[in-house]
Amino acid sequence: MSKNGYPTNDPELRSWIESANNPAGDFPIQNLPMGVFSKTGSEDPPRVCVAIGDQALDLSECWSAGLFAGTPVESENVFETSALNEFLAMGHSAWSSVRQRVSTLLRHDTPTLRDDAELRATALNPIADITLHMPVRIGDYTDFYASIHHATNVGSMFRPDNPLLPNYKRLPVGYHGRASSVIVSGEPVRRPHGQLRPDESAEPVFGPSRLLDYEFEMGFFTGPGNEIGERISMDEAMSRIFGMVIVNDWSARDVQKWEYQPLGPFNAKNFATSISPWVVSLDALSPFMEAPKPRGPEDPPVLDYLKPVGESAIAIRLETLIQSKQMRERGMDPMILSRGDFRDMYWTIDQMLTHHTSTGCNMRPGDMLASGTVSGAAEDSRGCMLELTWRGSRPIRLPTGEERKFLEDGDVVVMRAYCERDGAARIGFGECRGEIVPAK
Ligand code: CA
Numbered sequence: 111m112s113k114n115g116y117p118t119n120d121p122e123l124r125s126w127i128e129s130a131n132n133p134a135g136d137f138p139i140q141n142l143p144m145g146v147f148s149k150t151g152s153e154d155p156p157r158v159c160v161a162i163g164d165q166a167l168d169l170s171e172c173w174s175a176g177l178f179a180g181t182p183v184e185s186e187n188v189f190e191t192s193a194l195n196e197f198l199a200m201g202h203s204a205w206s207s208v209r210q211r212v213s214t215l216l217r218h219d220t221p222t223l224r225d226d227a228e229l230r231a232t233a234l235n236p237i238a239d240i241t242l243h244m245p246v247r248i249g250d251y252t253d254f255y256a257s258i259h260h261a262t263n264v265g266s267m268f269r270p271d272n273p274l275l276p277n278y279k280r281l282p283v284g285y286h287g288r289a290s291s292v293i294v295s296g297e298p299v300r301r302p303h304g305q306l307r308p309d310e311s312a313e314p315v316f317g318p319s320r321l322l323d324y325e326f327e328m329g330f331f332t333g334p335g336n337e338i339g340e341r342i343s344m345d346e347a348m349s350r351i352f353g354m355v356i357v358n359d360w361s362a363r364d365v366q367k368w369e370y371q372p373l374g375p376f377n378a379k380n381f382a383t384s385i386s387p388w389v390v391s392l393d394a395l396s397p398f399m400e401a402p403k404p405r406g407p408e409d410p411p412v413l414d415y416l417k418p419v420g421e422s423a424i425a426i427r428l429e430t431l432i433q434s435k436q437m438r439e440r441g442m443d444p445m446i447l448s449r450g451d452f453r454d455m456y457w458t459i460d461q462m463l464t465h466h467t468s469t470g471c472n473m474r475p476g477d478m479l480a481s482g483t484v485s486g487a488a489e490d491s492r493g494c495m496l497e498l499t500w501r502g503s504r505p506i507r508l509p510t511g512e513e514r515k516f517l518e519d520g521d522v523v524v525m526r527a528y529c530e531r532d533g534a535a536r537i538g539f540g541e542c543r544g545e546i547v548p549a550k
Contacts, residue, residue, distance in 0.1 A: 129163030136538020143388035158189035242387035304365035318549035319362035335473030347460035435520030
């Protein structure tokens, strides 16, 4: 049993799918992340699936075989569709029932699917043979700025005397992002054009961004939201969140620098945001939740509506890697750029959701909220190149001898995230990957 009492998190659980029992794997039976897939090369419409080891379990086929009888999804096949939104709208008790049922079906001692060769052949597909699509139809996307280390580093580059603005420790700062350009891992990212002013004294010019960057963030999807005019409280917030993905908030720093005042990010961020294809549920992450770190004695008190109410800091380890075109041509593996931990965030996901709805702003199933760049106190835990190279003043040397201040065409950025703790099964997010292709 895990500390929250869900038997689906029991580290002793084993699956009859052997690849799921690898202790170093991302997708053990305790994870069961959901995605949307089609068989590569087939004309079949996309469907909802769950990752288990190196296989994807087609939940629509399972539904058709009657395997969800007695659960809240029994009356309608919400998995025969190209996005998780309908399922997200059903709420936490439905999510947990489905998770419990899938866990039972995949346990080593449950014969239903294990011993039904015909059903197994239609319901299981090797992940290597499928194409993963956007898991959710994202209605609205909001990006926060919740790492105090990131905010302090970036602030000190632009305002050395006053890196943190007075509101920072009072509320989770965010901006409304662009949902239409959120793309799934693997899709290429075209270098954007923009209006730039490389020299402060010169006239602005229009052309391809020269200072292209990534930002390692974690994002989460809301389920049943709130009506306009209603609020979500801290007590309710965690149960309204279905699960999380890795987010790469690609950023054109030169565009950003010229455009951001007074209304914040706009074209510098709207050309592409990549997400990992598997949505890891908060139920799967529960063994890795802990109380937020106490604020320092010099920090102002948190106003009541944002006061922590439980374990909503999540220990997720993050890694960013880079592989240049030359590295690929020479058969070199991606090189690690940084390692961070999501538990280092100043604001937690329930505080982000609560603050966002505190005006009565309505959330809908499938809205995405992202954390902002995850950076820690250590230099090697900084979650973007702007910080790692300190605005390009300390270039990174690749194993080919190439140098990077920002991203070049042909660079592939790979982000990975996973949770590990004694007494719990390892939970992985898979990866979020994108290649920079030249401006057009
Ligand atoms: Ca961001």
